[in-house]
Amino acid sequence: MAEEEQRKVEEEAGEFEIAGIRQDIDDDGRPKRTGTLVTASAHIITAVIGSGVLSLSWAIAQLGWVAGPAALVAFSLITCFCSSLLANSYRSPDPLHGKRNYTYMNAVRTNLGGVKFKLCGLAQYVNLVGVTIGYTITAAISMAAVKRSNCFHRHGHHRALCRVSNTPYVIVYACIQIILSQIPNFHKLSWLSIVAAAMSFAYSSVGLGLSIAKIAEGERGRTSLTGVTVGADVSGIEKVWRSFQALGDIAFAYTFSNVLVEIQDTLKSTPPENQVMKKASLVGVTTTTTFYVLCGVLGYAAFGNDAPGNFLTGFGFYDPFWLVDIGNICIAIHLIGAYQVFSQPIFQFVESRSQSGWPHNSFVSAEHVIRLPLIGDYPFSFFRLAWRTAYVMVTAVAAMIFPFFNDFLGLIGALAFWPLTVYFPIEMHIKQAEMQRGSRTWFWLQVLSVACLIVSIAAACGSVQGLIHALGGYKPFKNT
Template identity: 60%
Template sequence: MESLPNHAQNSLKFDDDGRLKRKGTWITASAHIVTAVIGSGVLSLAWAVAQLGWIAGPVILTLFSLITLYTCFLLCDCYRYPDSVHGTRNITYMNMVKTILGGRQYHLCGVAQFANLVGSCIGYTITASISMVAIRRSNCFHKYGHEAKCQVSNYAYMSIFGAVEILISQIPDFHNLSGLSFVAAVMSFGYSAIGIGLSIVKIAGGSHVETSITGLVVGEDVTGTQKIWSSFQAIGNIAFAYCFSQVMVEIQDTLKSVPSERGAMKKATVTGISITTFFYLLCGLLGYEAFGNKAPGNFLTGFGFYEPYWLVDIGNVFIVVHLVGAYQVFSQPVFTLVESWSAGRWPESKIITKEYGVGIPLVGTFRLNVFRVIWRTVFVIFTVVIAMILPFFNSIVGLLGAIAFWPLAVYFPTHMYLVQAEVPKFSMVWNGIKLLNVFCFIVSLVAAAGSIQGIITDLKTYKPFQ
């Protein structure tokens, strides 16, 4: 049998731009999206709805999902430029901004994107440690009773999570993460389903809890000022639950070029956001019905549920496994940026560019790079240390959502689309997009204000490393 010519062999291994041929489908992209979207944000939704009430809670949840879906569609159209079908690929979010909007916007985007990516990794470290501690406390409460003082420090568990991430971070790039994303997506379904199931059981038990159209009652549950700040923070928590636009382009870059990446990614986006919104509404509304205005900040670790303790434990194990994968989805763009810049800056350095093959039983040959090992280890240690200093779940989640939502999920996608599609100024589409930007900017400001106020309040009583 004759072997294929060299150019034919290369076409099987490489895309037309010389990069390794992509193998992703809309199904793998959907898994990446679900992994990125359903994370620690889902755990705070019952609390968020409790701050906002039966009307504002689901309305804001649905509104954020629609805005995210719309702006993600715009990002899909900008993946290739200048032509959305046959143009040059933009392989990262920042590369897309630089190509379409120019250098100044590129630097602003870099600050916003990487601040949020790093912040998300810190948030995931906090959340994973809280879930690991909850497993210990759940078993303690089961053994000694619900009134027992089952206090456990988060710090050791943050360190354990960090050690695991140091190992997994050696996976070279996004293209090798499909398996991890599928596992993480299954975990996210698992703990969301457990939370929903336990909420239904609690509701069916008939225990009376107070709920209202407007959420927490002023003068009874909180003061007027506290109500305002907590409502702002709740909006930030919901925004964080939909923050994945900053990895959208990287996910799209895993897709095969045939059929078109744009069509496959739009299908994946609809699938991913529809699934997550359905779960979000169930978690938020059933959680509020189960716990009422006393809903805990994290409905699987706040011990609204004590029994069956083993099921609560399983839910928290699922959270930890999922966040191991989600941490990688959000950290890979940071790794890639630093490693690509370093390789370009010092192309002759063997420490930065040389890779070594390490044989691993049952796995095969693993590519190891000295700089990658050092840099990624330092990054993980940094996120763990910051998580130890500021372990405030709801406030940190709300602030991350506020920081990321407007610039990354609205401003850059809409402005890139205006340039890509050459939308005429002051046309109906142009005016509509500008109004959307103003609205979302105001939402981000009030969410940030509420979250910062929450952090300040927490810092008044918190003593780090004790």
């Protein structure tokens, strides 16, 4: 009886919206969405310009002047194209007036169903967990780098060891995330994404400026058309593994498809969400690619084949130390917001499943409204507090155990790029367009998918080899 009354309330809410009486309810009975092109672009830039930009000079050093920039441009074009296909999957079967799919998994279930829905869920949530762990590692490294930079400034670059443990900074970062993770949902994150996007521009600009200054001083590293030289820099097999890992790092730098549908679900229904999302994807990918090419190319020009894995924390730059500190502080602030963008789909998935499984459990389902100074009424849940705190603590412990920056980013990028950025968007587009199997368009879409699968497998192999190499002699919780 209660369920029937709830259904009537939702139907009436939808009728009121159609009649124009209820202006705070959307066409699906949910609270009115307020997202715009600006907020969606901010979410995308926050998700895309992440820690991946810091490793691009290293990636180009492995691939060289020809293959490095070409790989960046190729990944950006593929990401932009597939994102436009994915944006059409938000509503089904009609991209303009169909039923909403609130998450990436819902879109796959509606369009492809069954087994592919489960595979998508596995790929998406494993990737999201990996990204949050990767961001915890990167933020801690950046915070520790501020202390190391100041140590180098006081004692000299060559005489001082300046060893700093990342573990305390992982704990500090986790404490901040425990507080921010209590933000109820994606719709309340716009302000945090805008701040994080501004920070990403700031530290990218710092790295760009420092690279230009280093080049202007005439301290250029040794570069080549093919990158690191076999025999002089690396062995032949190491060159191959590093090249594969570099592809994974570049793929990671364009990771945002796994939260695209969730971002699109924040947009107003007018103009159509898929049109706004396509524009936001174009703005986000174009902006980030410009920064990526500049940072990667100029970073390689500055450091050459000896480019560090992270050009702000690997201490290719020492002076001016205060500017290096500003860059690392901006990285940490940005990754505070980026962590939330990637963790919210995980939070929503577990909470919705728990509420469906135990609808009468007050601990799981009860919401309490608390009035906070400067914030106003705030929805509070004991289950949300307990579960989200536990999740942040698990990612923090994982970051302490495996603090390998480049290898970890490469592996995440390799595992996520093909299934989430390429395969599922293409398959859903084929299904929605009722494309004939064997047609010319179908054939070229399959060629693109298979080519990206091969690249992802190669990148994953390179990253796994790098992780195995990094684990040699490593002692957990003693990273410096």
